[in-house]
Amino acid sequence: MGQLFRGEKEQTVWHQITIDIPRTNPSVKLYSFETTQRSLEKILYLWAIRHPASGYVQGINDLATPFYQVFLNHYLKDDVNVEEFDPKVVPKELINCIEADTYWCLTKVLDTIQDNYIHEQPGIIRQVTELKNLVKRDEPMLSQHFENEGIDFIQFSFRWMNCMLMRELSIELIIRMWDTYISNYPTGFNQFHVYVCCAFLRRFSDQLLEMDFQDIIMFLQDASKTKDWTHDDVEMMLSEAFVWQSLYENATAHLK
Amino acid sequence: MSDTADDYSYDYEYLFKIVLIGDSSVGKTNLLSRFTRDEFNPDSRATIGVEFATRTVEIDGKRVKAQIWDTAGQERYRAITAAYYRGAVGALVVYDISNSDSYESVSRWLTEMKDHADANIVIALVGNKSDLEHLRAVPTEEAKNFAAENNLVFTEASALNAENVELTFHQLIKSIYEMVSNRKFDMDGGEGGATNNNLKGNTITLTPAPKDQKISKGSNCC
Numbered sequence: 001m002g003q004l005f006r007g008e009k010e011q012t013v014w015h016q017i018t019i020d021i022p023r024t025n026p027s028v029k030l031y032s033f034e035t036t037q038r039s040l041e042k043i044l045y046l047w048a049i050r051h052p053a054s055g056y057v058q059g060i061n062d063l064a065t066p067f068y069q070v071f072l073n074h075y076l077k078d079d080v081n082v083e084e085f086d087p088k089v090v091p092k093e094l095i096n097c098i099e100a101d102t103y104w105c106l107t108k109v110l111d112t113i114q115d116n117y118i119h120e121q122p123g124i125i126r127q128v129t130e131l132k133n134l135v136k137r138d139e140p141m142l143s144q145h146f147e148n149e150g151i152d153f154i155q156f157s158f159r160w161m162n163c164m165l166m167r168e169l170s171i172e173l174i175i176r177m178w179d180t181y182i183s184n185y186p187t188g189f190n191q192f193h194v195y196v197c198c199a200f201l202r203r204f205s206d207q208l209l210e211m212d213f214q215d216i217i218m219f220l221q222d223a224s225k226t227k228d229w230t231h232d233d234v235e236m237m238l239s240e241a242f243v244w245q246s247l248y249e250n251a252t253a254h255l256k
Numbered sequence: 257m258s259d260t261a262d263d264y265s266y267d268y269e270y271l272f273k274i275v276l277i278g279d280s281s282v283g284k285t286n287l288l289s290r291f292t293r294d295e296f297n298p299d300s301r302a303t304i305g306v307e308f309a310t311r312t313v314e315i316d317g318k319r320v321k322a323q324i325w326d327t328a329g330q331e332r333y334r335a336i337t338a339a340y341y342r343g344a345v346g347a348l349v350v351y352d353i354s355n356s357d358s359y360e361s362v363s364r365w366l367t368e369m370k371d372h373a374d375a376n377i378v379i380a381l382v383g384n385k386s387d388l389e390h391l392r393a394v395p396t397e398e399a400k401n402f403a404a405e406n407n408l409v410f411t412e413a414s415a416l417n418a419e420n421v422e423l424t425f426h427q428l429i430k431s432i433y434e435m436v437s438n439r440k441f442d443m444d445g446g447e448g449g450a451t452n453n454n455l456k457g458n459t460i461t462l463t464p465a466p467k468d469q470k471i472s473k474g475s476n477c478c
Contacts, residue, residue: 058333155305167304
């Protein structure tokens, strides 16, 4: 891809991508293979140079992976586990198709959340504020408890917005969840996601109410709390989010 | 100086908020996990937003709890991470001894601190990945001199083999302790009142349990 290195800015983008690729989804073997890593590199770099207002931002690497995995899986036999699969045996033409499809889908998703990745990340700030307001409305005790403990929503939910909960749930569950997001296009990844984050937080309300500042932060930043989650847990969370969204949608006064 | 194994104990007299900053991939997250949990993870994902961990150490017979905030290194996150400098009494600026760009960024990180942190914040500089001697790109002397000129505590350490990690954090915490006991952090006003108010506000909210408040009330808790 040397011909695309036009200047210092591109070099910086390329450098950041090459740092992040090897540490993408480290618990899933698929992402440790050479072929996968080169594919992701291409996809992310092309997206970044075509979107100079944001460029590549850490976390976008995470967002490309559910698509890559789904499209790759499409070509595999049923008994093959895509998460363990080394795509080096896949013909080049097919890899090109997988890359193109991933690039296209990633682009469509990022189109709806581009404000999340531009200077000062205003999209994320807005989502975090909306989440805070929703919790205040739906879960006043938790909201009050957070306030008493000095918890700032951005301290734990910045990552939820920046990585679309990919750091909190396994990629398999994310694929299930994003299926619903995509069916709600174009609002799935920005508006509906905030309701999902609220439902996610509510799942742990009882535990959180017993914790102090330090334990709350440590608990929320630790991904192992969802390690036993199944599709049922995700579907419950999505249903709850859907109910709240239907109730509050276009009723902005509720959130004031 | 001796440590206590119990991180979760509320029995401490000082609470210091410390921020970890530096370029992407210099090893901030692993320095923190080595210090707080004695762990190293070669596959750790890029930190997004902030994450934190704590450890309580003993300095001059006093129990000091370090609450250390690990930040994302990428430029784009600066605007967000700057908000976390509020209330910090210490900062550890990290570079990678095998990556000269990360060392050259140090002055930018220092400017960042000047713009957003309390003027009295204690800053330490650490060259991480000292295990990569064969790939060294930043001479020890050069970094040492730079640190001396800028009044920074300096060490080289390795989160991988644990060399000097204890020393790095202990030196920083001890410097903060000395600064605080000399009352350079004037909690009740003085210059930079706004920042001090923030510091004070944060300290109160961060104090985890009512019984701490009792313990810390009589001391110079910061």
